[in-house]
Amino acid sequence: MDQHRFTFTGATWTYQVINPHDDDDHDGLPNVVEIDQLHSDPMKADSDGDNMPDPYELAHPCLSPIVNEAFPTLREGRVIPGIADADHDGTENRDEFLRGTDPCDPESRPEGPADVG
Numbered sequence: 001m002d003q004h005r006f007t008f009t010g011a012t013w014t015y016q017v018i019n020p021h022d023d024d025d026h027d028g029l030p031n032v033v034e035i036d037q038l039h040s041d042p043m044k045a046d047s048d049g050d051n052m053p054d055p056y057e058l059a060h061p062c063l064s065p066i067v068n069e070a071f072p073t074l075r076e077g078r079v080i081p082g083i084a085d086a087d088h089d090g091t092e093n094r095d096e097f098l099r100g101t102d103p104c105d106p107e108s109r110p111e112g113p114a115d116v117g
């Protein structure tokens with residue numbers, strides 16, 4: 001039960017009132033910040049679905065919480081490769097996230113080749 005949320009549904013629309021100071025997706029970013037400043041999804045901790053949470057992407061200037069950097073996207077029938085490896089160090093952003101290195105710094109990358117193991 002969420003006393004802060006009210007949803008009104010019409011035939012062709014849904015209008016939802018949320019508390020601006022709540023953090024519905026529990027990613028540490030208040031709803032009002034996500035809506036007004038980031039234009040990210042206040043209901044998803046990973047707004048763009050690239051498996052990197054919004055606050056992490058926010059902390060790294062080469063990433064965006066509303067741009068999917070991990071996977072190619074299909075837009076108007078064309079495949080957009082995105083910027084899977086933002087710092088061009090040969091390790092994809094998502095792997096750097098998982099392995100704790102800096103996806104924006106080519107000097108920071110996992111030890112050894114990523115595909116050996």
Ligand SMILES: [Ca+2]
Pocket residue numbers: 023024025026027028029030031034042043045
């Ligand atoms: Ca949030």
Ligand SMILES: [Ca+2]
Pocket residue numbers: 046047048049050051052053054057064065
């Ligand atoms: Ca994300």
Ligand SMILES: [Ca+2]
Pocket residue numbers: 048050052057063064065066067068069070
């Ligand atoms: Ca992203």
Ligand SMILES: [Ca+2]
Pocket residue numbers: 087089091096101102103104105106107108109
């Ligand atoms: Ca890196």
